[in-house]
Amino acid sequence: MRIRPLLVKELIWSKRNVLALIVLLVAVxxxxxxxxxxxxxxxxTDMPIGVVGAGENVTTDDLTITEGAVTFFSDPVRYxxxxxxxxxxxxEQVYAVLEVPPNVGTQxxxxxxxxxxxxGSLVPFRETSKVITNNLNARLSxxxxxxxxxxxxxxxxxxxxxxxxxxLLLFGVVALFAFTFVxxxxxxxRAALDRIRTESSLEALAIAKLAFFTALMGVPVAVxxxxxxxxxxxxxxxxxxxxxxxxLSFLLMATxxxxxxxxxxxxxxxxFVNVILLFGLFAFGGLIxxxxxxxxxxxxxxxxxPVHYGMIVLRxxxxxxxxxxxxxEWIAGLLALVVLAxxxxxxxxxxxxxxxT
Numbered sequence: 438m439r440i441r442p443l444l445v446k447e448l449i450w451s452k453r454n455v456l457a458l459i460v461l462l463v464a465v466x467x468x469x470x471x472x473x474x475x476x477x478x479x480x481x482t483d484m485p486i487g488v489v490g491a492g493e494n495v496t497t498d499d500l501t502i503t504e505g506a507v508t509f510f511s512d513p514v515r516y517x518x519x520x521x522x523x524x525x526x527x528x529e530q531v532y533a534v535l536e537v538p539p540n541v542g543t544q545x546x547x548x549x550x551x552x553x554x555x556x557g558s559l560v561p562f563r564e565t566s567k568v569i570t571n572n573l574n575a576r577l578s579x580x581x582x583x584x585x586x587x588x589x590x591x592x593x594x595x596x597x598x599x600x601x602x603x604x605l606l607l608f609g610v611v612a613l614f615a616f617t618f619v620x621x622x623x624x625x626x627r628a629a630l631d632r633i634r635t636e637s638s639l640e641a642l643a644i645a646k647l648a649f650f651t652a653l654m655g656v657p658v659a660v661x662x663x664x665x666x667x668x669x670x671x672x673x674x675x676x677x678x679x680x681x682x683x684x685l686s687f688l689l690m691a692t693x694x695x696x697x698x699x700x701x702x703x704x705x706x707x708x709f710v711n712v713i714l715l716f717g718l719f720a721f722g723g724l725i726x727x728x729x730x731x732x733x734x735x736x737x738x739x740x741x742x743p744v745h746y747g748m749i750v751l752r753x754x755x756x757x758x759x760x761x762x763x764x765x766e767w768i769a770g771l772l773a774l775v776v777l778a779x780x781x782x783x784x785x786x787x788x789x790x791x792x793x794t
Contacts, residue, residue, distance in 0.1 A: 483511065486513055488503055491552070533554060536552040537551065548585060551588070560596060594757065603661065604679070609719070612718060614654070616690060617715070619646070623698050639789070646695070674755060686744050688778075696782040699782070700788070
């Protein structure tokens with residue numbers, strides 16, 4: 438048995454498929470290893486938290502003293518009104534809102550009453566906030582020359598963990614379809630591309646596929662709607678905001694996946710790149726846990742990814758009773774990015790056509 442020629446053959450194959458091997462052996466492990474930095478502590482230590490006065494008598498000094506006391510577990514963000522703070526709480530820009538009473542730091546016979554507002558739909562943080570409230574009470578009591586009482590108020594409807602996971606699971610199905618089946622289906626047309634270019638155009642092919650696959654996303658939505666009815670979950674899968682966020686996110690991901698396939702000339706490497714993007718979104722996009730649990734760097738990365746906002750809109754519309762205009766700018770942003778991705782797809786099609794002639 439001659440092993441050396443077989444090893445040489447494998448080496449030659451590896452040289453021809455070096456990009457695929459880099460993706461599998463370098464990029465994928467790097468993404469999984471990098472994802473580990475997200476979960477650094479059980480209780481957040483630099484979570485964004487809104488700080489707002491409980492009334493007109495609250496001074497700037499009251500807010501400043503309080504912000505200094507809560508930095509042990511948060512990155513405080515000052516708000517001018519309670520409504521603005523609660524709106525950002527619903528948008529997951531902050532993960533709690535602390536109402537500050539007047540005369541912080543002044544000796545008094547009566548205890549200071551602070552109120553910590555948390556979002557009842559964010560199940561992972563809702564449970565953690567109980568510990569944070571106790572720690573906050575102890576920290577403020579140690580920092581201020583007066584007795585302190587911190588009460589926790591849960592806003593929005595509360596949900597169970599299975600209900601909280603439904604938007605994530607639905608988004609996962611859609612993302613999986615966009616980054617695996619769509620590239621596979623497009624690659625299967627490679628042999629017929631010359632005929633399609635003669636009878637129609639590659640642009641028409643891409644548009645037809647995007648329209649058809651987007652319509653197909655109604656199937657998993659219907660399946661989840663039936664399952665939710667069967668289990669009796671209090672979730673609105675068919676909320677307009679949820680459908681808009683889900684379909685726009687799918688269009689964005691599918692368009693990017695198609696562009697990658699044209700750019701890599703429908704090679705296996707293109708499919709690997711799409712898979713690594715899928716893993717990367719779940720590892721760094723803050724789709725599973727609220728990004729308040731993660732480090733500031735990890736949170737900044739998540740907020741650079743458009744699907745992060747699509748997931749927030751989807752989760753909020755399904756779990757909370759919030760007006761759609763609260764997320765109007767994010768939905769408009771997703772729509773604009775879909776158009777921009779379409780322009781990118783057209784450029785990759787033009788490049789593919791020129792290289793094929």
